[in-house]
Every structure is written in structure tokens, then in C-alpha cells.
Amino acid sequence: MKRFPRTTLAVTVAGAASFALVMSGCSAGAGTEQSADKNVKLTVATFNEFGYDDLFGEYEKANPNVTITHKKAATSNEARDNLTTRLAAGSGLSDVEAIEVDWLPELLKYSDQFVDLTSDDVKDRWLDWKAKAATDADGRLIAYGTDIGPEGVCYRSDLFAAAGLPTDRAEVAKLLGTSWDSYFAAGKTFAAAGTNVPWFDSAGATWQGVVNQIPNAYEKKDGTIIATENPEVKAAYTSVLDASSTLSAHLGQWSDDWTASFQNNGFATMLCPGWMLGVISGNAEGVTGWDVADTFPGGGGNWGGSYLTVPNQSKHQKEAQKLASWLTAPEQQLKAFASKGTFPSQVDALKSDELLGATNPFFNNAPTGQILANRAAAVDVTPFKGEFYFAINDAMQQALTRVEDGTMTPDQSWAQWTTDVKALG
Amino acid sequence: MTTTSAAVEVNARSIRRIAFSHMLGRWDVRFSPYLYISPFFLVFGVMGLFPLLYTAWVSVHDWNLIGGQGDFVGLENFVTVLTQGYFWNSLRNTFSIFLLSSIPQVLLALGIAAVLDFNLRGKTFWRMGVLLPYVVAPVAVALIFNDLFGDKYGLINSAIGGLGLEPIRWHVDVIPSHLAIATMVNFRWTGYNALIFLAAMQAVPRDYYEAAIIDGANRWRTFRSITLPLLRPIIIFVILTSTIGGLQIFDEARMFDNVGQGGASRQWQTLTLYIYELGWNQRNFGRASAVAWLLFLIIIVIAVANFLITRRIAGTADRKLRTARKA
Numbered sequence A: 001m002k003r004f005p006r007t008t009l010a011v012t013v014a015g016a017a018s019f020a021l022v023m024s025g026c027s028a029g030a031g032t033e034q035s036a037d038k039n040v041k042l043t044v045a046t047f048n049e050f051g052y053d054d055l056f057g058e059y060e061k062a063n064p065n066v067t068i069t070h071k072k073a074a075t076s077n078e079a080r081d082n083l084t085t086r087l088a089a090g091s092g093l094s095d096v097e098a099i100e101v102d103w104l105p106e107l108l109k110y111s112d113q114f115v116d117l118t119s120d121d122v123k124d125r126w127l128d129w130k131a132k133a134a135t136d137a138d139g140r141l142i143a144y145g146t147d148i149g150p151e152g153v154c155y156r157s158d159l160f161a162a163a164g165l166p167t168d169r170a171e172v173a174k175l176l177g178t179s180w181d182s183y184f185a186a187g188k189t190f191a192a193a194g195t196n197v198p199w200f201d202s203a204g205a206t207w208q209g210v211v212n213q214i215p216n217a218y219e220k221k222d223g224t225i226i227a228t229e230n231p232e233v234k235a236a237y238t239s240v241l242d243a244s245s246t247l248s249a250h251l252g253q254w255s256d257d258w259t260a261s262f263q264n265n266g267f268a269t270m271l272c273p274g275w276m277l278g279v280i281s282g283n284a285e286g287v288t289g290w291d292v293a294d295t296f297p298g299g300g301g302n303w304g305g306s307y308l309t310v311p312n313q314s315k316h317q318k319e320a321q322k323l324a325s326w327l328t329a330p331e332q333q334l335k336a337f338a339s340k341g342t343f344p345s346q347v348d349a350l351k352s353d354e355l356l357g358a359t360n361p362f363f364n365n366a367p368t369g370q371i372l373a374n375r376a377a378a379v380d381v382t383p384f385k386g387e388f389y390f391a392i393n394d395a396m397q398q399a400l401t402r403v404e405d406g407t408m409t410p411d412q413s414w415a416q417w418t419t420d421v422k423a424l425g
Numbered sequence B: 001m002t003t004t005s006a007a008v009e010v011n012a013r014s015i016r017r018i019a020f021s022h023m024l025g026r027w028d029v030r031f032s033p034y035l036y037i038s039p040f041f042l043v044f045g046v047m048g049l050f051p052l053l054y055t056a057w058v059s060v061h062d063w064n065l066i067g068g069q070g071d072f073v074g075l076e077n078f079v080t081v082l083t084q085g086y087f088w089n090s091l092r093n094t095f096s097i098f099l100l101s102s103i104p105q106v107l108l109a110l111g112i113a114a115v116l117d118f119n120l121r122g123k124t125f126w127r128m129g130v131l132l133p134y135v136v137a138p139v140a141v142a143l144i145f146n147d148l149f150g151d152k153y154g155l156i157n158s159a160i161g162g163l164g165l166e167p168i169r170w171h172v173d174v175i176p177s178h179l180a181i182a183t184m185v186n187f188r189w190t191g192y193n194a195l196i197f198l199a200a201m202q203a204v205p206r207d208y209y210e211a212a213i214i215d216g217a218n219r220w221r222t223f224r225s226i227t228l229p230l231l232r233p234i235i236i237f238v239i240l241t242s243t244i245g246g247l248q249i250f251d252e253a254r255m256f257d258n259v260g261q262g263g264a265s266r267q268w269q270t271l272t273l274y275i276y277e278l279g280w281n282q283r284n285f286g287r288a289s290a291v292a293w294l295l296f297l298i299i300i301v302i303a304v305a306n307f308l309i310t311r312r313i314a315g316t317a318d319r320k321l322r323t324a325r326k327a
Helices: A003-030 A053-062 A076-089 A101-108 A128-132 A157-162 A169-176 A180-192 A203-211 A231-247 A256-261 A276-283 A317-327 A330-340 A368-378 A389-404 A410-424 B002-059 B076-082 B085-117 B123-135 B138-148 B155-162 B174-202 B206-214 B219-246 B271-281 B285-326
Strands: A040-047 A066-073 A096-100 A143-156 A269-273 A290-293 A302-309 B061-064 B068-072
Touching: A040 A076, A040 A317, A053 A066, A053 A317, A053 A330, A066 A076, A066 A317, A076 A096, A076 A101, A096 A101, A096 A317, A101 A302, A101 A389, A128 A143, A143 A157, A143 A169, A143 A276, A143 A317, A143 A330, A143 A368, A169 A180, A169 A290, A180 A231, A203 A231, A203 A269, A203 A389, A231 A389, A231 A410, A269 A276, A269 A302, A276 A290, A302 A317, A317 A330, A389 A410, A389 B271, B002 B061, B002 B285, B061 B285, B076 B285, B085 B123, B085 B174, B085 B219, B085 B271, B085 B285, B123 B174, B138 B155, B138 B174, B174 B219, B206 B219, B219 B285, B271 B285
Parallel strands: A040 A066, A040 A096
Antiparallel strands: A096 A302, A143 A269, A143 A290, A143 A302, B061 B068
16 A cells, blocks of 8 residues: 555656656747847748749848748648648648649638738739639638649650641641540541550540539539539540540559550650640650640640748748749749749730740740640639549549449449549538 | 764764665665656657547547547447448458468568578678668658559569460459559568567577487478477567558558559558548548547457467467477
8 A cells, every 4th residue: 555656656756757858859849930020031831843942042132131941842742741730730831831723722711721912913913713713712812823734735746647647736736626526536537547556645634634624513612512413524524434445545644654655655645734744755755756736625724833822820921921922923933934844824924035935845846835825825714623622533533543444334433433422521 | 962962963964864865765776667667658648649549539520631620420430431331441451461461471581580590601691681671661662563563564564465464453453452562561571570580590599409300300390399389479479560560551552553542443442541541632530530440449359369369379389399398
């Protein structure tokens, strides 16, 4: 009986001692910086390549009271995990956080966590659809657009020649036409020539192009899920899979087989946003014949692109907004374009000679600047992406893959997708 | 008078001082061990026990990754998850991959350890060699193996195609995908387990072998009748740890394709991948926590069953060895 309390005491003492140790270790990192009028330290978090490295120095020179720390994540997924975790934790975010358009919808639901960046200085700075996608239901603009991914069609002119089709990019644009039907019909002509090369890479990649032209594919504006009853979605599903059965290489985008196929005449065309040009020239190194056609089936299409936000957590919201505004101004985005090829989303930048004059030697010296600017102007639909867009579309991608790899018929796979979508709610 | 009283006082003080330092010494002996061991339990409390209990708390609520805590829903998350096909599917995959990896792994590791236990030239080289795969990050292992297991342009399928056989659809069919993932797991862990076995083998007194060889036992007989029985505790340990690890396979399955959700029909989605999909893809932390707890319970049940079975076997083996030694 007597020994018992002593042991308890010992444990308590030991506990307190090591707890103090742990705590002292923690507190070192949590040094708070108070908002001083004179010197401001701003942190900017980006991912991949925004092309801002030189711009930070320029800004610091023009604003001597500002010191910028740049945190760069390797991939956008890493940045997304970091952002959501710290948003949930309520602290630890940078003053300016870069986000990608794919995860913008899920953040819009929590738009009160971000500073309203609406300002007269930036009115009409961006293409209409770019700014609209970052505006929440109350009309608050929570993010400044940086770059965009307007889509054209990339094709292999050498394979086109082998199939007896035109190779010149203007004629190819005419051949591919402006609707999905004409794009698939051109594919059937190509296949009929007996080259034994598939027309496009995968149903999933083609689906991305189609679904981004449907204003409300999966959800109504109020967030109700309509995906499984939407006739437009069902029609698109049927038409893409019909085409895929004869025209697709069945290569899931970004898979190892897909990457390897660039060296193996894997397919003749693919839908390509501006940033994809770099991916193609990297994967297809040594392959000649790639070119870009100035057209896109079903109207315009945009894939990807990023924004800068200022989280409420920031202690220097005004300064951070000023920096974000400066970075996303047309002049700066043109410099980023020159350094890393990120295609600007600003109306003025799209008219600049520097951009319009840009050509790409890998793609047979195609005037990619002019083509992509035309493609950006052709985008006329801003698809609504709600809270569940990402998950539903992901399930759809898998539904398409199940049909492509032969594990299910289109009807079975559609039924499975319906179950998957129902399970989300 | 004054001097004596002063002497008494001094004496009392020194006695008290002795008593106090004595007490310190006693405390030191009695409490120091607890103090020294306490950091582990405190860190475990913060990093292990707290998350465990907190996960249970999350699992009975509506809980969004960003939005945080919602309404209390009782066991609804568990019911939803248990009625979804994907849970049972991922349970099947987890066990299949676990069995395909753990069993060959332990057997292979035993074999490798037995070979390394011979007097080889360049001992350290071989021993370090088997540990090398363990040093390589699992993600890097997956990148290399994905070149082998490509459906169209993979090395294995190219070789099979060269022989005129149908290519294996690694990323489409269930069993091939499990085999491929188990191969990556085995590549990483076999050498590690072999070294643990080797350490235990070296602790076996050499005179047992000498005596057995004098009695005319061959290598296989000594391995079976001396090495294996004396290795039982270590074998139990390795089986237990590889069970716990095997039921939590994540990296290899996630890296098996570029999507990381275990295939379009969830052919190789393990329970941990399912947790990840629920939590980070669907942002439903409540359901993810429910699955995490189910996984925790499953692991406990299996670990206890494992322990009981192996202890039983070990017990009979010990008796056998004892009677053999007596005879």
C-alpha cells in the first residue's frame, strides 16, 4: 500500500520533466513576427515552375521594406496537401499561396478562409472565364490568375502523311474540324488507311476535353449532384467510348506505358494544352513530325492553370495582396512566360508581340504563341465545378478505364460509376 | 553549555544533511529508471495513443478534411463503410497481397540467412548486399519495378512477347497485380529479415552442430533439428512484425500506377489506400477514421491469433528439442 503513491509521484515527476523538454523543443519554432510598418517579411508558396524566381528580386529592389521568402513545392499534389492540412490546422500558411485550378472548386467552398482580392486595379485584367472561376457565390474574387492551359490538337505529321492525310497545320485544322464528330470522323479516315496506329491516347484524356465544355456536368449551381441523371454526361460517355473502341491506344495518361509510347508511335493525335508541349517534346525526344493544329473539337478548351491567393491567416494581408497583384500583372507574367513558358491569362499579355511571335522548333516551328492565344480566345464555357467535381470526375475516369481495359462493358461500368457517385454523398 | 548545544546543533544538521542526501540517493535508485524510460511513453502518448483515441472520436462524427468537425453520427460511418463493396474488396486485396508477400518473404529470408551463416569469403560484402534493397526508398523501388511490370512496354511482357506468349495484364487482372506488388514488398524486406535471422543463427552455440555432425547429421538435418527450433522466438518476432507491416501495405500499391487508387476496378486497392481515398480524395475524415479503426482491430485480432499459434508450435518444438537433447 505504501509504495503505490510513490510510484505515482515518480511517474508524475518524470512526466512533467519530459513534457517540459518536449514543450521547450516546440516553442523554438513558433516565433511570431509582428506586423511592423517598416519591414515586412512575406512568404510565397508555389509549386512546379511559376517563373517567378527573378521577379522576387525585382520586387524587393522596388520595395526595399519587403523581404520575400520563396517556398517551392515539387508537385502540385504536394502543395495541395500542404495547403489543405494547414488550412484545417488554422495556421502555418504562407502570405501568398499558389493554387491550381483543379483544386480551386474545393477551396471555393471555404472562400471565407481567403482574403477578398477584388480591386479596381485588377478589373478586366484577366480573360473573363479565368476570373469568373475564382469568384465565389457572393462575388468575392479570392484568387488572381497566373497562367492558363488553352488546348489545341497536337498531331504527328509524318503519320498523317503515311495515311495519305494532309500534313500542313492549316489543312489539318480544317480536316479535324470544330466538332467532336468531325474529330472522330477524321480518326476513322486515318484508321481506314491501315497504318495500325491509334488515333488518340486514351478515352480518359479525350473525356477531359469533352466534359470541360459542359457547363453543369456533375453538379447544379446549388451543389445538388446531377451527374448520374444528366443526359449530356451520358451522351458524352457513349460517344467517347464509341470512338475509343476503334480509335484509342488505351493508354492511361501519365502511366508508364503512355510515356513510353511517345517513342513507339503510340498514337497520332492528342489534345494538348500549352504546357503539354513541353511534356511532349520531353517524352518524344528524337521523334520528328510533331506539330500543333489551331483548332479544338467542340469549341475552346482549357486544361489547368494556376492562381495566387492570400489566406486569412496572413499577418500582412495588404502587403501580400499588393505583391500578388504585381506578380500577376501582364508585364510580370510575360517575363514568366519568357523564362519558363507559363502561358499568361491576362488580356493585355495575350496581345503582346513578344507572346504572339513565339515559335516552337520541336513542333516544326509552329507559331505556338499565336495558336494558343487563339485557343484561349475560343474558350466560351466556364464549367461549374463544385465540391464533389474532383471525386466524381475521378470516378468517371476509372469508369472509362474499366471499359478500355476490358474488365467491364460500358453499361456495367456506368452502373458501377453510379454506385460510386451515390457513395460520395 | 553553549558549545555543547552548538555541537548538538551542528550534529543534527549534519545528520539531517546525511539523511537528505541519503534520501536523494534512494530516490535516484528508485525513480530514475522511470524517468529514463518515460520519454518513450510520453512520445508514444503524443504520437501514438492520442491519435488513436482522436481517430475514434473523429470516426463517430461527420468530419471534412478542411471543414472539420460536423454532427455526431454515432456508428453511421462504420455502417456506411461496411455496406460498401470497396471495403470488403480492399480487405480481400490486403490479405491476398499480405499472404503473397509475407510467406515467401519469411521462407526466403530463412534460406538466405542459412547460406550467409556459412563461412563465406567476403562475409560483410554479402551481408551488406542483402540489406541494400532495404536502404532504397520504396518509391524508387516502385519506379524501377514499374518498368518491369508495364502492360505494353514493360520488360517482362516484352520478354514474354518474344516467346510468343500472351502478355500479362499486370494493371488489369487481380492476381498479377497482387503478385507484382508482393514482389516489390519482398524485394525490400527479405534482406532485412534475413539479417535478423542471421543474427539469431550466429547466437546458436556451435558445439550443438559439432555434436550433431559427429552423430552423422547432414546440413539439412542440423538446420531442421537445431537451427529452426532455436530460432523460434525470432521467427515469431519476424512473423508478427511482417504481419503488422503486411496489413498496412501502402507505398508499393500507391505507386503501382500513376493514379494511386488501386486500379480502375480497385484491383489492388489495399485498406490503407482505401483510407487515403476516403480521407484525402473524398475528404470524408469520418469514414476514413472508421476504416482506420476497423484496420486496427483486424491487426490486433490477427496478431493475437498469430502469437497464440506460433507460441503453440514453439512450445512443442522446445519440448522436442529438450527430449532430443536428453536422449
